[in-house]
Every structure is written in C-alpha cells, then in structure tokens.
Amino acid sequence: MSSSIPPSVTTLIEELSELPGIGRKTAARLTYFLLRGRSDLALRLAQALQDLSERTRFCSICYNITEADPCPVCADQARDHATICVVEGPLDVLAIEQADVYRGVYHVLHGVLAPSQGIFAEDLRISELTARAREGEVEEIILATNPTSEGDWTASYLLSRLESLNMRITRLGRGLPMGGDLEYADAVTLTRALERREQV
Amino acid sequence: MLIRYLSLTNFRNYARLELTLPDRPVLLYGGNAQGKTSLLEAIFLLAAGSSPLASSDRELIRWQAEADGLPYARVWAELERDGRRMELDIALEKHTLSNGHTRLQKTIRVNRAQRRQSDLSGKLNVVLFTPQSVDLVSGAPAGRRRYMDDALCQVHAAYSEALERYAKALRQRNAVLRHVRDEGGNPAQLAPFEGTLAHNGVIIARQRHSFLDALSRHARAVHEKLTGNDEWLRLDYLPSFDAAAPPASRNEMGIRLDEEWTSRSDVGLEDLVEAYRQALVARRPREIARGMTTLGPHRDEIHFIASSPTLGTHEVDLGTYGSRGQQRTAVLSVKLAELQWMREETNETPVLLLDEVLAELDRRRRAYLQEQVNSVEQAILTATDPEMFNAGFVERATTLEVKGGIVQSG
Numbered sequence: 001m002s003s004s005i006p007p008s009v010t011t012l013i014e015e016l017s018e019l020p021g022i023g024r025k026t027a028a029r030l031t032y033f034l035l036r037g038r039s040d041l042a043l044r045l046a047q048a049l050q051d052l053s054e055r056t057r058f059c060s061i062c063y064n065i066t067e068a069d070p071c072p073v074c075a076d077q078a079r080d081h082a083t084i085c086v087v088e089g090p091l092d093v094l095a096i097e098q099a100d101v102y103r104g105v106y107h108v109l110h111g112v113l114a115p116s117q118g119i120f121a122e123d124l125r126i127s128e129l130t131a132r133a134r135e136g137e138v139e140e141i142i143l144a145t146n147p148t149s150e151g152d153w154t155a156s157y158l159l160s161r162l163e164s165l166n167m168r169i170t171r172l173g174r175g176l177p178m179g180g181d182l183e184y185a186d187a188v189t190l191t192r193a194l195e196r197r198e199q200v
Numbered sequence: 201m202l203i204r205y206l207s208l209t210n211f212r213n214y215a216r217l218e219l220t221l222p223d224r225p226v227l228l229y230g231g232n233a234q235g236k237t238s239l240l241e242a243i244f245l246l247a248a249g250s251s252p253l254a255s256s257d258r259e260l261i262r263w264q265a266e267a268d269g270l271p272y273a274r275v276w277a278e279l280e281r282d283g284r285r286m287e288l289d290i291a292l293e294k295h296t297l298s299n300g301h302t303r304l305q306k307t308i309r310v311n312r313a314q315r316r317q318s319d320l321s322g323k324l325n326v327v328l329f330t331p332q333s334v335d336l337v338s339g340a341p342a343g344r345r346r347y348m349d350d351a352l353c354q355v356h357a358a359y360s361e362a363l364e365r366y367a368k369a370l371r372q373r374n375a376v377l378r379h380v381r382d383e384g385g386n387p388a389q390l391a392p393f394e395g396t397l398a399h400n401g402v403i404i405a406r407q408r409h410s411f412l413d414a415l416s417r418h419a420r421a422v423h424e425k426l427t428g429n430d431e432w433l434r435l436d437y438l439p440s441f442d443a444a445a446p447p448a449s450r451n452e453m454g455i456r457l458d459e460e461w462t463s464r465s466d467v468g469l470e471d472l473v474e475a476y477r478q479a480l481v482a483r484r485p486r487e488i489a490r491g492m493t494t495l496g497p498h499r500d501e502i503h504f505i506a507s508s509p510t511l512g513t514h515e516v517d518l519g520t521y522g523s524r525g526q527q528r529t530a531v532l533s534v535k536l537a538e539l540q541w542m543r544e545e546t547n548e549t550p551v552l553l554l555d556e557v558l559a560e561l562d563r564r565r566r567a568y569l570q571e572q573v574n575s576v577e578q579a580i581l582t583a584t585d586p587e588m589f590n591a592g593f594v595e596r597a598t599t600l601e602v603k604g605g606i607v608q609s610g
Binding site: 023113114115116118120121122149152153154156157160161 | 365373376379
C-alpha cells in the first residue's frame, strides 16, 4: 500500500479485506465510497458495528446469537423444551424458523468437524450439548447438520457422544427437493430417496 | 470406441490444435520435444481426469499463455462410443488470489454440462504405454497404486467416488491424529473418519483385488506368447488391510496372499468393513504417535512375480531382481492385459496409445504388438521416424508429422 494513503484509510481497507468474499480491490472501493459518500453513512455503519459487538452475545442455553439471555426461543415457555434441534450455525436456525413448523428449541454448534482446516470437536459447542442433554428433560435430539461429508461426520460424532443417554436421536430426512426434477437428481440423492421411501 | 475430433488450447506446447482423427491407426512422427507425447497426454487426461506425466495440473498450461497473463488450457474431444457421440471437455484456469497465492480451477464437462471428476468414468477408455511405463515394475509403490486407480477410475464410477471419499477422510483423520498428539485433543473424534475409511477402503480393496486377478490371468497368457513360453508372469496383490489374513498372523495361519479373501463366502461386506474399522481403532495409539494413518489402500502394494517353467518352481520378484529387459516385457504384458480387461469390463475396445515403444522391442514382441494395434478400433502411435514400422503398416495408417506444436499430414 502506497505511503501517500492516510493510515486511517489503509487500516479500514485492511480490516474490510478480512471479510469473506471481499478482496483488497473491493475493500478499497468500499472505503473510498464511504469517504466520498454521505458522511452519516460511515457513522451509522460504525454505530451498527459497535452495537453488534457490544449488545450481542451467545445464548447461555442454545448458543445462538442473541441480545437477551436466554434468547427469545429458549425463553418461550410455549415451545417444546424436550426436543432439541442441533444445527451448524445461526443462519440454519433462521431457515428453520422461517418454515414455521418446528416448535422445539435449538442448539447451535458454530461449525462442523473439519480437522484438515483446523476445526476439531473442542472448537464446537459439543460438550455444552451433552451437558444439556444430560441435565434437562430431553426426549429427542434432532441432528440437523448439513447433508455434506463434514455434516455427516459431525452428526456421527454427536451420535457417539449422545447414544448412551436414554433419548430418541434422529437425523433430518433427506431426499428430493420440492419443485425438483427426478431427471436432474444426482445418484446419491436418488439412492437415499429410494432407501427411505414412504408407505402412502 | 473412437476419438473423432481433438481440440487443444494452450496445452503443453500446443497453442492451438484442431485435429480430426480417422478410425484407423494414426502414426505421429517427429523429432523430440515437438509435442507427440503431449497429444497422447491430453487424451489420457480426458480418460482418467489427470495426467500420468505431470505431478500437478498446473504444468499442463502452456508457459507462453502464462507469460501472456492468460493462464488457461483446454482439452476438448468428440467421441463415438456404441454408435453414440459424446463430448468431453476439461478446462484449467489459474487464478491469482489477493494474498498472492494461485489457485487452479479445473472444470470438467460432459456433453457441455459441468460434471465432477468421477463422472468421467465410463466415458473415454484408453490404455497408454510409454517408455516410462517400466516404472510400474521398477519404480516406487505409489506409481503402482496410481496405475490401478487410473485403470479402475476409467471404468468404474463407484471406484472413483470411493477413492475421492477415502482421500478426503484420510486427510481428516491424519489431522485429528496430530491434534491428539500435539494438542491433547479427544481421540473419540477419530471415529467418524474411521467409519468412512473402512467403508470406502473395503470398496477400493475389493475392486483392486478383482482387477489384479483378471489382469494377472490375462498377463500370464500374453507373457507366455511374448516370451515363447520361456517365462510365466503373475501379479500379487498385497492389500495393506487383508481381512481374511491379518498381516500379523498371515504366516502362522498359512494363508496365501493370492487367496481370494474378498470372495470368501463366510466373510460378508459388513463384516469386512467392521473388521477394518476395528483394525484402525486398534492402531490408534501407534498412529497418534506417528501422526498418520498407516493402514489402508494408500499403503497397498503389487508384486510382479516371474518364474521359468524350465527352472522349476523358482520365483523372482521382477521389481527387485528382474533385468531391465524382463521388466520391459512384463510391463508390455500387463498393458496388453489391461486392454483385454477393459474390453471385458466395457464390451468396447479402448483407444490404444503407444508412445515410442516399438523402437525398443525385438521382432517377436513388435509383431505381437502390431497385431494388437490391428485388433482395436483406434490406436495412436508415436515415433521419431516412420521407417521403424513395416511398409504395410504405414500404408494402412494415417501418418501425421508433429513439429513445434503443429500437426500436419505427413
């Protein structure tokens, strides 16, 4: 970076380029947009970022991102606290909530097992889950990690940690997507869909 | 099976090649380093998904394209298989990331639709024979495993998929082993990866076993002809994990290596997977100390055993004790056996690619090889000089001259 650029500009460019999907050029473009644009955008953005880091925390029960602890879902007495849906990240909670069918509570792992990228069981909220399963009145745990190799490995590890406890452990069903076309489905999906076909 | 058309862009020393191929032998001739081998390499790439000669796909991009700031290479072919036309296309593109590192993007297309590498299985089948093929017998074990993988991946998509999953799980398990050793991680997290390794490891070992079984059978018959019955050839598969005969007790139990452990009726697939998984669990303490997985198909080995009927039962491991000439003949036998194996598995004759191999053979072996060339639908041969072939053969073949990355009618 050229020394003709003020340090405060350089710093922002460097910070922005740490974000996923943002390279150095995009970071520089965004920085200069903020400089030239309406000055209150930069301030509003700064405020929003500050609120984000100061006000949000992990829910002490499910480890979702929240402002109130426990989070609204865990605090909701109308929900079924005996059913825990285990997901990889907060966005998965959002997706399931938007479907508006699930009435149980969640547990957010914050990642999947990916040892070759340096992510191990100790880096995920797994001991918190087993503690929760052991203490509470849990009847069912739904393993809702993604249907990827990493998601499957993580589910398999969770199963090994949980199976000694006396409760129902399920995995999200997998098969053909709605609005999908048999013709374009891959072999693995079709195999699973056939293996788990349903009586009608 | 026929390759009708081949197009290369920035591949090795070819800036651009558009070549229509006939359904009779093609003889490429020209001096060294003009592009004869690269043309065969490009065809092999479409068949197996990776080059047998490059250690990295990056090497395949023409250096001038890199220098011009367009690091991009493409191999495209139109095939005819079973009377149907098919297009295969592999593009390699080098991207420079913001941190200065480069990433190679490999795009595989079948009939213009983007596919995974394992989708190349069952499309184009080739058998490649080059002067370096002798390394199969004399070289390192990794080359022999690579040979099995290249042959099996061309034919069986399930093998190709198992191999991909196995490799991925192996990287993960090795990372956990080091994590347990160096950072005191929980060894229980080895289990998910051991399940994947066992399941896919058994699929790989079974396929390799039946492949080598068939290969050994065909190679023996070919070898008898090539040597005038002077020598017998056998291929022994030494799987790193052998369920029927665990390595430690193999000798005490008196189980021979060539016994068909995978087809034993009392050993089911599930039992094999479970035995394999338990073997991995049993090795944990040792492997944590070493930080790597030491059991599995990535440690398999093949032995090439020759014996001479006139010398009784005396057997020789060609990799260690074979003469250069014996090794060359053995590789030729194995390559021609591969041709027959592919023909049996697919009901099609693979495309035969022969790089500079006739020159180093004696008359009997050369005649036998030319017979094989005549038996396939398509063969592409290279030579520095077309005079090496007999006149009748040259007359039937289409001869093309290769010079500085340009191919023209000879």
